[in-house]
Amino acid sequence: MTATLEVRNLRTHFFTRAGVVKAVDDVSFSVERGQVLGLVGESGSGKSVTGFSIIGLIDPPGRLAGGSILYQGRDLAKLDERDMRHLRGNRIAMIFQDPMMTLNPVLRIDTQMIEAVQAHIKTSKAEARTRARDALGMVGIPSPEERLNSYPHQFSGGMRQRVAIAIALLHNPDLLIADEPTTALDVTIQAQILAEVQKLATDHGTALLWITHDLSVIAGLADRIAVMYAGRVVETGEAADVLDRPAHPYTHGLIGSVPSRNKRGDRLAQIPGMTPSLLSLPAGCAFRGRCAHASTACEQEPPVAEPTAGHAVRCFHPIQGAPA
Amino acid sequence: MSEPIIELRNVSKRFGPTYDAAARLTREIASRFGRTPKSETVHAVDNVDLTVSRGEVVGLVGESGCGKSTLGRMVAGIMPPSDGQILFKGRDIASLPPDAVKDAKLKVQMIFQDPYASLNPRLRVAEIVGEAPRVHGMIPNGQFDSYLDGQLRRAGLDPAFKRRYPHQFSGGQRQRIGIARALAVQPEFLVCDEAVAALDVSIQAQILNLFMDLRRDLNLTYLFISHDLGVVEHLSDRVLIMYLGRIVESAPSEEIFGHPNHPYTQALLSEVPRIEARKRRFTAIKGEIPSPMAPPAGCHFHPRCPHAMPRCGIEAPALREIAPGHKSACHLNG
Numbered sequence: 001m002t003a004t005l006e007v008r009n010l011r012t013h014f015f016t017r018a019g020v021v022k023a024v025d026d027v028s029f030s031v032e033r034g035q036v037l038g039l040v041g042e043s044g045s046g047k048s049v050t051g052f053s054i055i056g057l058i059d060p061p062g063r064l065a066g067g068s069i070l071y072q073g074r075d076l077a078k079l080d081e082r083d084m085r086h087l088r089g090n091r092i093a094m095i096f097q098d099p100m101m102t103l104n105p106v107l108r109i110d111t112q113m114i115e116a117v118q119a120h121i122k123t124s125k126a127e128a129r130t131r132a133r134d135a136l137g138m139v140g141i142p143s144p145e146e147r148l149n150s151y152p153h154q155f156s157g158g159m160r161q162r163v164a165i166a167i168a169l170l171h172n173p174d175l176l177i178a179d180e181p182t183t184a185l186d187v188t189i190q191a192q193i194l195a196e197v198q199k200l201a202t203d204h205g206t207a208l209l210w211i212t213h214d215l216s217v218i219a220g221l222a223d224r225i226a227v228m229y230a231g232r233v234v235e236t237g238e239a240a241d242v243l244d245r246p247a248h249p250y251t252h253g254l255i256g257s258v259p260s261r262n263k264r265g266d267r268l269a270q271i272p273g274m275t276p277s278l279l280s281l282p283a284g285c286a287f288r289g290r291c292a293h294a295s296t297a298c299e300q301e302p303p304v305a306e307p308t309a310g311h312a313v314r315c316f317h318p319i320q321g322a323p324a
Numbered sequence: 325m326s327e328p329i330i331e332l333r334n335v336s337k338r339f340g341p342t343y344d345a346a347a348r349l350t351r352e353i354a355s356r357f358g359r360t361p362k363s364e365t366v367h368a369v370d371n372v373d374l375t376v377s378r379g380e381v382v383g384l385v386g387e388s389g390c391g392k393s394t395l396g397r398m399v400a401g402i403m404p405p406s407d408g409q410i411l412f413k414g415r416d417i418a419s420l421p422p423d424a425v426k427d428a429k430l431k432v433q434m435i436f437q438d439p440y441a442s443l444n445p446r447l448r449v450a451e452i453v454g455e456a457p458r459v460h461g462m463i464p465n466g467q468f469d470s471y472l473d474g475q476l477r478r479a480g481l482d483p484a485f486k487r488r489y490p491h492q493f494s495g496g497q498r499q500r501i502g503i504a505r506a507l508a509v510q511p512e513f514l515v516c517d518e519a520v521a522a523l524d525v526s527i528q529a530q531i532l533n534l535f536m537d538l539r540r541d542l543n544l545t546y547l548f549i550s551h552d553l554g555v556v557e558h559l560s561d562r563v564l565i566m567y568l569g570r571i572v573e574s575a576p577s578e579e580i581f582g583h584p585n586h587p588y589t590q591a592l593l594s595e596v597p598r599i600e601a602r603k604r605r606f607t608a609i610k611g612e613i614p615s616p617m618a619p620p621a622g623c624h625f626h627p628r629c630p631h632a633m634p635r636c637g638i639e640a641p642a643l644r645e646i647a648p649g650h651k652s653a654c655h656l657n658g
Contacts, residue, residue: 042524043495156612157388186387186551186613191595194606213524216554216597220604240602257529258599260554264577267536268529268558274494275524 002073003030004175004207005054010067012046012053021278023049023062025231031175031224034205036198038222038239040212040254044275046231047211051177054209055094056084071175090120093168097180099160102167103152109136109163110148116167135166139196158189165196172204179211194221215258219243227251230276230286237311247307247318249291285315293317328414329513329545330399330432332374335408337394340365366616368394370569371408373643376513381539381546383560383577385553385592389616391569393517396549400434400515430460433506437518439498443490443505449476450486453504460509472508478541479504480534496527503534507542515547520555532559553596557581562649565589568616568624571643575650585652588625623655631656 012024024046031037041047052058054069056076069076071092076084096102104112113132114125123131129148136144139162152160161181168176178197182190198221200206212218218225219239226236227248235248246252256269273290276282285302288294297316304314341364343351354360368391376382386392397403398410401417409416412428420428436442443452454472457463463471473483479500490498499519506514516535520528532555538544550556556563556577563580565573565588573586584590595606611628614620620627626636635655643653 042526158612187553187592187595188387189612190597191606194597198606214597215525216599216601219599220597220601220606223603243599243602254525255599257526258554259529259532259552259558260596260598260600264558265536267533270529270533271526274496274527 003032003070004035004072005209006030006070007050007054008068008070010050010053010069011065012049012058012062013065014062016061019279022231022281023278024053026067027228027231027233028067029224029226029233029236031207031209033174033207034201035224036201036208036210036222038210038212038218038225039228040215040218040225041228042213042254042275044230044278045228046278047213047228048179050228051094051179051209051211055088055092055177056081057094086120089116089168090171091173092175092177093171093173094177094179095161095165095168095181097183099157099164100152102164103160105152107151108148109150109152113148113167113170116170120171131170132166135170136163138169139163139166140192141166158185158192161185161189161193162196165193169200173206175207175209176200177209177211180213182217183212183214190217197221215243215255216260227254230281231278232286232314234287234315235311235313237308241308241311245307245311247305247311247313247320248287248315249293249317249319250287252319253290293319326378328375329378329412330374330376330547331409331411331414332372332395332399333409333411335369335372335374335395335398335405335410336367337369337391337398337403338365338367338406364617367569367619368616369398369405372569372571374399374564374571376545376547378512378545379539379543380562381548381560383556383563384547384549384566385551385556385563386566387551387613389568389613390566391616392549392566395566396434396515396517396547399547400432401429402434426460430509431511432513432515433509433511434515434517435499435502435506435519437521439495439502439522440490442502443498445490448487448489449481449501452490452501453486453508456505457508457510462509475504475508478507478538480530494527496523496530499523499527499531500534503531503538507538511544513545513547515549517549518551519548521550521552528555535559553593554598565592568614568619570624570640570653572625572654573650573652574643575647575652579647579650583650585646585650585657586625586654587629587631587656589652591628623653 008028010024010027014021014023027050039047053064064077110129110132114128117128117131133144133148136147141147141162182193201208210221222239225239225242226233229250235242235251246255253271271290276286282289284299288298302314302316304312305318306312307318372395384392398405417425417428450472453475476483476486481500481504520531523531548559560577562576564571567588573589584593622637622639623641626632641653641655643651645651646657
């Protein structure tokens, strides 16, 4: 079975006046049908740019500098804009962190949703409206018929994000890219949204790429996890493997810094220093300046090791079998 | 139990529109004709009692719009309460002579959420941190630089950076500048309003560790406001849960995380994503957080509560002690 999405050696670089920013540098992963892949990283790790690269929304000075993005075997990097347009919003959809970015503030919800339906299928306005109403109902918006006539500002933050999700789901996409969609939401609303997307993956077999900085959300949601640092995937594997037996010192540190896991009042394990600027990355492993295990070997490009099948780590000194 | 450092008695804060002459006249006429003008007042904080003892870390948890930041601002003296009293070391701030008010306010400092918006972009770090203690005469003559360097070092900043501007720092370092600024006037009480919410996990851990070190070294007392239960659980001795302007539950940390009593607290805790959890089904409390302009009558939580009874829609439950040190506002407790 071909994976819904297979990203191979993706490179997205930004050619700025200050130099080339390798925002995504040799990133590979795949997502199967009905599976949830958590793409985890801190600000500037390249996780969002990876998402934007897949859906073809990289603006100059950025461009794809190499690699392939196979969607059901077709390379999206080689598609022309017309074919990409046919897929985007139809078979591949994206939810953004800020739903105000997705919604046009001066158009009513029905106008925006009908447009999204008619962009991909030939249908009457009335039918498109029915479809829009059903989509709103599906994501748990009460009295969807009336709400279609509202403007985005008349919704609360959580409701607005649901509208954005409803639009993304209009065509039952095969692949859904979610870029921190619950970060701005309250805990109770976040749980509602997570319940909706989870249902989508199980009921429709949608493959889900969930981009986040929040390990706690991803722990309950993802089948597999890929951890990014400074433009590269440093560790990838089954959620349980990565979270229970992290092999990369960065993943290990990241898990150690989550407060809930630690005993109350104890010092949190902290990673010293901060994320390096992508303009002046050190040679070899980008994490070595903050790593307790770093040696002179780390000045070379680290190899990919596989502690167990399906669990890959890019490190000279992977941590063995130690729970974080 | 050591002595209380801050005490709030029946404190409320209302925000309403200010009416101009025409609007007042319209409302007056409307009421003459037997129409009650629509109330446009938001009860951001509704009759809150709170005591924080010296050396304690009190966590204040709630979702957006519940009034937790407003409460924090009143404690920090940035905003006066509409009703009620705020006592600092047993004395009502509103009734103190002006000098004493100044001293009391200096002893309570605040650290803000957004390390980008809370620092003046046109001032150098030295001015941001050093201005207040200089103005208040806390620095002996000729010792400005050594005082400043000490303050910066304590917050984990290199004094060599003191000539720089805020934009030259990362988010975590800016938050350290905000902490150094608050500590420079030698406060006893810190109000941290979502102080780590904008930071990446690894940086957040650094700042939380700094807060704990400072607490130990300076014997500080904290009111730690956050929506992140993980952070609050880690740091706090006692936790308050707020919903739509009211405190619905208050208990020591182990107690509230181990035996939550209020249905809202229970729902909140069950929905906190936890890193220990693996592939689980998410379930959700129904409904939205109501608008604070028109909160439901009775218990504010009753429309979303799985245990709601007729009484809940009529009568607001009082915050009552259900176990030593554990208070909850729910009719289920009889």
